Amino acid sequence: MSREPQMPAAMMAAFAGMQSGGAGVASAFAVALVMHTLAPWREPTGKDLERALRTAERFKLTEDLAIFLPPEPGRFAGRAKKDAYKGVVIALKRVDELAGDERAEAISQVRGLLGAG
Incomplete structure (x- = not known):
């Protein structure tokens, strides 16, 4: 018996946002984190x-x-919860790949999107 992979629409949008640089990566991580927690x-x-x-x-x-x-x-924990956590880690690794000013901008955007100002 195989399990159908279930990915929420918001998570798909987040991963699509990761394919562009900078702001897309920051917003993708913020969406993934909020969807998980x-x-x-x-x-x-x-x-x-x-x-x-x-x-x-x-x-x-x-x-x-x-x-x-x-x-x-x-x-x-259920498989869906663990998969959502993997999505958060993958999105955070994408932010970690950025360098220099783009990285600093992405981190500040993540803070802003999460409400840390």
Whole structure:
């Protein structure tokens, strides 16, 4: 029995946005994160920040992007939740690939889109 891959329309739009540079990548990540967490974003502190840094190291992301990583789904989380988390990590890796001014602009756009000003 095979499982049909289910991808929400918003996630498809986010991945389509990743094919263009800069602003498309930032908005794609913001959409992926919001689709995964379904909650307002807040910058992690304390133990949440330590967890985010460890997770970023495992996914080979830079430390400045670790603050955007949500908590990983638990061991018994459903496949849809785990797939949404993978989408967040993939989108964040695309932001990590940017260099120089384009990267700084994308990070500031992500912060703005997530409501961090």
